Amino acid sequence: MVREHIYKVFPNDMNANATVFGGMIMATMDRISLVVAERHSGRVCVTASVDDVHFMAPARTGDTLIFSAVCNRAWDTSMEIGCRVIAEDSYTRRRRHVVSAYSTFVALDDDHKPARIPPIAPETGQEQDRFEEAGLRRETRLEHAARIRARRSEHHDDAERD
Numbered sequence: 001m002v003r004e005h006i007y008k009v010f011p012n013d014m015n016a017n018a019t020v021f022g023g024m025i026m027a028t029m030d031r032i033s034l035v036v037a038e039r040h041s042g043r044v045c046v047t048a049s050v051d052d053v054h055f056m057a058p059a060r061t062g063d064t065l066i067f068s069a070v071c072n073r074a075w076d077t078s079m080e081i082g083c084r085v086i087a088e089d090s091y092t093r094r095r096r097h098v099v100s101a102y103s104t105f106v107a108l109d110d111d112h113k114p115a116r117i118p119p120i121a122p123e124t125g126q127e128q129d130r131f132e133e134a135g136l137r138r139e140t141r142l143e144h145a146a147r148i149r150a151r152r153s154e155h156h157d158d159a160e161r162d
């Protein structure tokens, strides 16, 4: 189920370029995505990774930001949440797609260890597309993480790097 969150932009949300500060948008995306993950799993969740954050267009003071998030797919203990942000001019109602991101959340048990979660059963064509595409993104992100780990262990420099 898609969850929405409305945020009215005020001047204190601006960066030095007079557009909305991207860090505020990312923090809000993380919060709404967390709520979707916790509702799906029924557990405390943590953000494991965020990838594919795309800022497509700026948002400005006076805009209304509409955040929406949905659980695209769940695996054993992790799930991908897709989040999109639309900026709406409050007076003309013209809408622009400003940001999209995909985050992976992991559900935790009472010992703070990864816990099993229910699967997602896509029903509509759109849900099926999200489900399949989440699988492709997971392959890429896990392969990427494994390659970085392997390289660092070859170079014995894991502890000194971020």
Ligand SMILES: CC(C)(COP(=O)(O)OP(=O)(O)OC[C@H]1O[C@@H](n2cnc3c(N)ncnc32)[C@H](O)[C@@H]1OP(=O)(O)O)[C@@H](O)C(=O)NCCC(=O)NCCS
Pocket (backbone or CB within 6 Å): 045, 046, 047, 048, 049, 074, 075, 076, 077, 078, 079, 104, 106, 114, 141, 142, 145
């Ligand atoms: C996320 C975390 C719980 C994973 O712990 P871990 O010991 O690596 O657990 P595992 O190796 O058993 O992996 C658990 C799941 O996380 C997934 N995962 C781990 N690292 C990941 C990453 N970088 N990106 C995407 N998924 C990841 C695994 O694929 C696995 O998913 P699956 O069970 O659905 O197949 C741990 O790394 C952690 O606590 N990180 C800090 C989280 C945090 O503080 N976030 C910010 C504040 S909320």
